[in-house]
Amino acid sequence: MSNVLLFIEHAHGSMRKSAQSLLRFAQEVTQKSGGKIYAVMVGHGLEAAAKEARQLGITTLYTVDAPALAQPLADTYATAVCAAQKACDASLVAAASSSTAKDFLPRVAVRLGAGMASDVLSVVAADTFVRPMWAGNVLATVQLCTPTKVCTVRPTDFAAAPLGQNSCATEALAYVPSPGATKVEFVALKEVKSERPDVTTAERIVSCGRGIKSAEGFKLIEQLADTLHAGVGASRAVCDAGWVANDLQIGQTGKIVAPNLYVAVGISGAIQHLAGMKGSKTIVAINKDPEAPIFAVADYGLVADLFVAVPELDKALKA
């Protein structure tokens, strides 16, 4: 028996969509290994989100609900997830790649003596996965050689598994803090408030590079994004300059996206940027330099000055 435990994220009382991609990953693993799929949700005030997670069609949903878990902290979340791992004797613990998962899962791996594969793209066998290295220039097949294993999974590479009608059993687990639990205190969270779709799940993204020249230039991008009902992304150069929020960075060291439509405006197409968006279905590039590497991956390249082409495109879409 080799059971799989999934860490299910939630925000503002809802389960994150990435959970369904994570479920698909688990289904692929258990098809090869046998075993059952369990899930754990950690936080405080989990009722609403747990109700959604019960529809994942899993064996049991564990909840670890305590005031001390209201904000994700690496040590406390590792403790909660290890409790669930013990409860179902999971030989694989997995989470969708996210800033929370990347923060605490390596601690879980150490506690379980587990080898860990980051950003899994596909399942070869119950202990063997494909994952990216060198900014996605290399796809490595890696085998985890430990009895218990840990993975983060790229949601963009697993189609969302459908939710079922039936809801599964829930079991509340007690949260017993580790001695190190108080070493880190939460001080504040400044959320980037946006009416636009989140880039990791958006169907369409308008993304901008240094070509926009200033925070002023970003307004054109926002306008086009709103007309397309799209999310907004950016290259590292734009985030570093402080023209947009940091969490919009797409690429090797930022967010990984795969929308239906990705419009790259004034982005040169460095390998580190391509690593985050080349899984998009249709790619459009608008750049004034016909030699820009972004054109090599674009389905439709438009060689033009973005300050002319973007407003024109926006107007034509509205017409």
Added chain:
Amino acid sequence: MKILVTVKRVEDPEIKIKLKPDGSGIEAADMKYVVNPFDEIAVEEALRLRDQAGGEVVVACLGPQEANAQLRTTLAMGADRGVHVVVAGACDPSMAARTLAKVIGDEKPDLVLLGKQAIDDDAGQVGARVAEHLGWGQVTFASKEASLESAAEKEKKPAFSLQQGKLEVVREVDGGIETLRVQLPAVVTTELRLNTPRYASLPGIMKAKKKEIKELSLAGLALDDRIEVKVLQMAAPAGRQGGAKVADVAALLDKLRHEAKVL
């Protein structure tokens, strides 16, 4: 404050990675090696903290003999001395973390800075693994609110503030910016927006030649070279069929509507 910074030798991100034909690894010919960019940022932050509060910056590396060059680079930036655990063979995040945790246990720094991710294995595990081995608190993805082009960054002040043995650190998370307070000793990993690292100056390079790099071995540390993540095969990703151009905005819209059908 005594600060230890980990430094990994990685392939230059500006040079294209080529696979060996049999998929056993990547080509080393014509490759250049650099300090992992996130580790350069970590070194910079450590130097700013030292220059403000006093203390020592120790750089530590696990890697082949040649990684001496990358340690030297960080000594030229201004770090005080180096520790090099020389290993010739394969390494994974678990082995790196076990070894670095042992070195840290012996050095007893107040603060350990690592990169959030090494740009060769792209694992993003070692920082949190090290913190867990040591039983310390951690803050991953340390950043700051002021942009890298702001006046605040030009002053080269540390981004973290220290009060009563606790370090306050701003970090990048999905959907925003978070502030955590961590008790020292602690582990912090760096994001791209924490600072712009300095270049080594010529006098810095000269001085670095005389700085100490202590060489250690796994056997000397009573550690093994057990690997938990075995790389079986490497392959190139499927290429994307791109490159088509359109004449103007009207042609683009037509293609998106009628060919790609995404509008």
